[in-house]
Amino acid sequence: MIAEMVQAKYITLDFDDNGDEIVKEYKGDKKPNIISKKSNVMFIDSTNIEILNEYKHRDGKITFRDGVLYFFGRFGEVVFRTSMLEDYEINGDLLTFKTMNSVYRFKMLKDIKIDDSILASQENIDKVKSFYS
Structure with a gap:
């Protein structure tokens, strides 16, 4: 190397x-940019400006739990987590995740199993939205 x-x-x-x-x-x-062997994505873009400025081009690993995306760093630390996931799009090796208030884009470095099970339930989304109404 x-x-x-x-x-x-x-x-x-x-x-x-x-x-x-x-x-x-x-x-x-x-x-x-030396990529860790544990990394499955590289964070490349977001409408959340604070997260974008702090973590752009950082490699790490994403996992999903209870409709939320968690982005972990090289040492297993949580770098950031999103609000509830409403939608996702896979375009080649570009992953786009949409939450109630932001969009996050990652470049896929390794294959990741992504399907509708990662999304928050409509019931939970409606519950959170009711607090803002």
């Missing part, structure tokens, strides 16, 4: 005088 990073000019390798220690430097302002 280091050879690929050098060839892509993400890093340069410079050895100290003894030749024992490698000093790594990123080239330019472009940092390499």
